Amino acid sequence: MNSPSLLSTINPATEPDKLDSVERAEIDASTRGPVLLFFGTAIFWLLMGSLLGLISAWKITNPGLFDSISWLTFGRLRPAHLNLVAYGWAVPAAIGVGLWLTARLCRVPLLHAKLLISSAIVWNLGILVGLSGILIGDGRSIEWLEFPAYATPILFIAYACISVWTIIMFRFRKSGHIYVSQWYLFAAFLWFPWLYATANILLVWQPVQGPAQGAINWWYAHNVLGLWFTPIGLAAAYYFIPKVIGRPIHSYYLSILGFWSLALFYSWNGMHHLIGGPFPAWMVSASVVASVMMFIPVITTAINHHMTMKGHFEALNWSPTLRFIVFGAVSYTVVSLQGTFMAIPALNSITHFTDYTIGHAHLGLYAFFTMIMFGSMYYIVPRLVGGEWPCANLIRWHFWLSAVGIILMVGALTLGGLLQGLALYDVASTFRSSIEFATPFRVLRGISGFILMGGQLVFAYLFVQMLLKPGSQKKSPAHFDKSDNSSNDSVAI
Amino acid sequence: MNKLPLIFVGIFLTFTSAWIGLVAYPTLNLANVEPIPDEETGGVLPPTTSGMAIAGQKVYASAGCMYCHSQQVRWAPLSTDIAKGLGTRQTVARDYIREKVAFLGTMRTGPDLSNIGVRQTDANWHHLHLFEPRTVTEWSIMPSYRYLYKTQKISGQPSNDAIQGLRGPHAPKPGYEVVPSVDAKALVAYMLSLKKNYKLPESPEPTAK
Numbered sequence: 001m002n003s004p005s006l007l008s009t010i011n012p013a014t015e016p017d018k019l020d021s022v023e024r025a026e027i028d029a030s031t032r033g034p035v036l037l038f039f040g041t042a043i044f045w046l047l048m049g050s051l052l053g054l055i056s057a058w059k060i061t062n063p064g065l066f067d068s069i070s071w072l073t074f075g076r077l078r079p080a081h082l083n084l085v086a087y088g089w090a091v092p093a094a095i096g097v098g099l100w101l102t103a104r105l106c107r108v109p110l111l112h113a114k115l116l117i118s119s120a121i122v123w124n125l126g127i128l129v130g131l132s133g134i135l136i137g138d139g140r141s142i143e144w145l146e147f148p149a150y151a152t153p154i155l156f157i158a159y160a161c162i163s164v165w166t167i168i169m170f171r172f173r174k175s176g177h178i179y180v181s182q183w184y185l186f187a188a189f190l191w192f193p194w195l196y197a198t199a200n201i202l203l204v205w206q207p208v209q210g211p212a213q214g215a216i217n218w219w220y221a222h223n224v225l226g227l228w229f230t231p232i233g234l235a236a237a238y239y240f241i242p243k244v245i246g247r248p249i250h251s252y253y254l255s256i257l258g259f260w261s262l263a264l265f266y267s268w269n270g271m272h273h274l275i276g277g278p279f280p281a282w283m284v285s286a287s288v289v290a291s292v293m294m295f296i297p298v299i300t301t302a303i304n305h306h307m308t309m310k311g312h313f314e315a316l317n318w319s320p321t322l323r324f325i326v327f328g329a330v331s332y333t334v335v336s337l338q339g340t341f342m343a344i345p346a347l348n349s350i351t352h353f354t355d356y357t358i359g360h361a362h363l364g365l366y367a368f369f370t371m372i373m374f375g376s377m378y379y380i381v382p383r384l385v386g387g388e389w390p391c392a393n394l395i396r397w398h399f400w401l402s403a404v405g406i407i408l409m410v411g412a413l414t415l416g417g418l419l420q421g422l423a424l425y426d427v428a429s430t431f432r433s434s435i436e437f438a439t440p441f442r443v444l445r446g447i448s449g450f451i452l453m454g455g456q457l458v459f460a461y462l463f464v465q466m467l468l469k470p471g472s473q474k475k476s477p478a479h480f481d482k483s484d485n486s487s488n489d490s491v492a493i
Numbered sequence: 494m495n496k497l498p499l500i501f502v503g504i505f506l507t508f509t510s511a512w513i514g515l516v517a518y519p520t521l522n523l524a525n526v527e528p529i530p531d532e533e534t535g536g537v538l539p540p541t542t543s544g545m546a547i548a549g550q551k552v553y554a555s556a557g558c559m560y561c562h563s564q565q566v567r568w569a570p571l572s573t574d575i576a577k578g579l580g581t582r583q584t585v586a587r588d589y590i591r592e593k594v595a596f597l598g599t600m601r602t603g604p605d606l607s608n609i610g611v612r613q614t615d616a617n618w619h620h621l622h623l624f625e626p627r628t629v630t631e632w633s634i635m636p637s638y639r640y641l642y643k644t645q646k647i648s649g650q651p652s653n654d655a656i657q658g659l660r661g662p663h664a665p666k667p668g669y670e671v672v673p674s675v676d677a678k679a680l681v682a683y684m685l686s687l688k689k690n691y692k693l694p695e696s697p698e699p700t701a702k
Contacts, residue, residue, distance in 0.1 A: 060602070063626070063636045070640035075557020141554035141594055170497060178495050186497070187504040194508065198516055210595035211586035212523035219515040227508070256494060263504055267511035276567025276574075277597055278585045279523070286514060349572050353563055353601035424601055427576045431604055432632050439634075 023107075028383040030109035031100045034116035036384055036467070038096035039377060041124045043460050045088025046370075050453050053081040057446040061439060071135040079146040080134045086144065086224070087155065088127045090365060092120070093373040094232040095162055098185055100380050101239055102166060105182050106173030112165055119161040126154030142203055142213070144221035152200045156193065163193050180255040181235040187263065188231035195223050215279055218270035225364060226266035230332070233372045234262075234301065237329045240379055241308055244322045245315050250307035254300050262297035265290045272343035275352065291343030298336040305329050318479040320395045324375025327403060331367035335360065350425055355438055355445075356417025359410045366452070367406045374402070374459065381466050382477070389478035390465050394458050396480060401455030409448035416441025526590050531691070538693060542591050542686045549683025550593050552676045556638065562606045563598030566689065569699060579605045580689050582698045588689055603635055610688040619681040620656045620673055625663040641677035644669055654678070 056077040059065045066072040103110040110116075130147030133139065138148040147155070166189040170182075199220035202208050208216070242249050249255060271279065271287030309326065316323050338360055342351050351357060378395065382388050389395060419437035423429040494500060528537040553559070566580035575581065584607055589595040598605075613619060618629060624642050626633040642656070647670050655670035665671050673681070692698075 059636065060634060063634045067637045068639045073556060073638070073640070074636050075560050076555075078560045079557060137555035139555060139557060141557060141559045141596060143559075143599065176495075178497065178500070183494060183500055186500060190501075190504065191508055194512075198512070202516070202520060207593065208520055208524040209526065210589035210592035211526050212519040213589075213595045214597045215519040215523070216516050219511065223511075260503065260507070263507035264510070267508055268514065270511075270515055273599060274597065276571050277565050278583075278588065279519075283515065283518070345571055353599065355602075357599065424577075425573055427573050434601075435632065435634055 027103050027109050031103050032384045033113050034120060035096045035100050037117060037120045038092040042089045042092035043463055045084050047456055047460060049081055049084030049088055050456060052077050052084060054449040054453060056081055057449050061442050076135055076139060079139050080131055083130060083146055090229060090369060097236050097373060097376045098232055101181055101235060102169050102185055105179050106169050108172050111168060115161055115165060119158045122154060123158035126151055126158060129154060140204060142217055144224060145199055145203055149204050152204055156196055159193050163189050181239040183259050184231035184235035188228050191227040195220055214274050214277060218273040222270035223267060226269060229369045233369045236372050236376045237325055240321055240325050240376060241305060244319050245312040250304050254304040258297045258300040265293040275345055275348045288343050291340050294336055294340050298333055302333040318481045321375045321379040323399055324371050328368050328372035331363060335363040335368055350421040351417060354417040354421040355413045356421060359413030359417055363410045385466050389462060392478040392480055394462055395478060398455045398458040401451055405448050405451035405455060409445055412441040412444035523586050526587050538691050539588055539591060543682060545679050545682035546686035549679035552680040553683055554594055559596040559598050561600055561602035563601055564607045565597045566607050575699060580608045582696045584689055585693060585696045587693055606687055607689050610685045611690050616681050617657050619684050621658060624656055624671060628663055641674050642671050643674060644671050
């Protein structure tokens with residue numbers, strides 16, 4: 001270590017000489033209020049959003065369910081579900097993890113906590129207003145942008161505070177290297193408000209003429225996933241994997257390649273949702289090409305993560321954080337490669353307009369993003385409340401219910417969607433057969449929703465326990481099995 | 494990568510490239526599409542829509558019809574949309590200039606509606622279908638939109654608007670009738686207006702082989 005080696009520039013685990021455990025504890029403590037507020041509200045909306053999803057899933061196989069209640073009609077429940085899990089759960093969870101990572105990686109205690117707490121309150125107010133808007137029938141029917149025009153400015157203002165805060169934190173950061181997770185955080189916190197403002201101005205506040213809307217809609221909807229959720233998820237994976245196993249990221253250069261290729265190609269993906277639609281061919285072609293090029297960032301990141309983990313897979317036996325995050329990271333590879341294939345026109349002509357796409361969306365937002373958020377929370381929350389998770393067995397239940405639930409859901413929707421798509425494509429098939437093929441798989445999807453919610457309830461219970469009785473818990477971290485001290489970080493879970 | 498300004502420039506430029514291509518380009522080129530004169534009738538194409546149909550677009554958005562029904566006919570051989578009778582030609586940008594929100598859709602849990610006004614021309618059929626889809630299509634999984642209808646006692650003459658032909662368990666009690674709300678009428682007017690059977694030069698009908 002005679003030179004400021006490459007290793008030290010890319011590995012957060014080699015920091016102790018710069019940041020002792022007291023300083024680190026101070027930074028963690030400074031994030032407590034805002035981060036716990038974002039996490040708590042996120043978990044609340046996750047349960048609500050999942051409940052609405054569950055009812056929608058059952059309504060599609062029992063269309064008579066609640067049919068005289070306007071606010072429980074499928075066409076309102078479905079967007080209410082999406083918006084709650086996306087903006088109620090996923091965004092605040094991402095912000096919470098992002099705030100904590102930013103403070104730790106900038107190596108300064110969190111500044112302006114009151115601004116962040118206000119932002120969390122305003123954001124959640126916006127969610128409540130938006131949700132009510134959809135349920136009473138003011139939904140816009142623009143996918144991912146259903147919240148009515150009177151709700152979205154509230155959300156935008158709340159988010160803008162977070163972006164400004166990010167810039168301030170980066171300006172106050174301790175000098176030295178900028179770790180790979182920080183690239184993703186910095187980019188994501190700036191991309192999202194730009195995306196959200198553009199889409200709202202052109203589609204919600206002063207809608208442009210119809211023919212232009214689809215392109216802007218899917219530019220936005222795809223980039224929310226690609227340039228906001230994905231970078232936050234990857235930032236967390238890049239931080240926690242090396243942190244928990246105590247070794248550096250495999251390759252700095254692969255990290256760079258992965259980051260810039262993601263930024264360039266992902267942003268061009270959106271039009272693959274409109275293949276065959278009323279748009280100039282070059283726009284759709286550009287998106288199809290960009291979708292295929294997504295191979296580069298995905299494979300790069302997969303190799304980088306895998307090579308980092310290599311030889312340390314036994315840590316999955318004891319670390320809940322790592323188990324959730326590795327599940328998420330592997331899902332990222334799977335969902336991205338699946339997305340690339342779905343963009344190829346010949347395959348798209350079968351999978352487009354079917355449940356297959358719904359399966360793909362859940363693979364991305366749940367198996368990848370949500371699992372990474374769960375894993376991150378298992379690491380972060382004990383450091384904020386000053387106590388360990390009360391019960392490793394319940395964490396195990398949470399993991400397996402989530403893993404089994406999401407695999408069942410994605411499997412059912414994928415198979416059902418393929419059969420549905422073949423029936424829709426085949427000239428000799430009737431429309432009726434597309435419904436009949438999909439129905440048993442839709443019942444399975446409904447069952448998988450119960451399993452997923454079971455896992456979420458376990459997690460919510462654990463989280464509430466942590467808030468109510470901090471410090472009175474076990475003294476050692478809640479590992480799945482007895483830790484064999486394979487971790488460098490004494491309290492890493 | 495330790496220079497924050499450099500990272501900022503990079504993330505700005507990559508994002509801007511797509512923003513120009515997928516946002517600025519359509520805003521400049523696809524948001525000012527004009528109707529064209531119809532030489533046969535002296536009108537315009539696509540034809541203007543009634544106020545009721547425009548009101549119906551709002552009901553369509555409010556009820557979330559778009560989550561199960563697409564409104565786009567894709568070109569062959571990429572798709573079999575035309576062979577399956579969803580329309581006689583591909584839908585193009587000009588077809589959507591009357592729409593406040595272009596409900597292109599991403600799902601076909603239910604059938605495509607680009608040409609529903611060609612396939613089902615009877616308003617009463619649409620009311621029956623919305624009130625209880627299974628009265629007209631036994632295997633339908635569409636929710637019923639009863640909240641758009643009112644069951645009322647017949648006082649004097651039966652209403653002209655009352656839905657005709659409700660049978661079995663869905664029929665109103667004797668002496669009662671089911672009448673559509675303004676929203677239901679607007680939605681049906683919108684359904685009936687969904688016809689892409691006019692000719693546009695940029696979307697010729699494929700000739701049969």
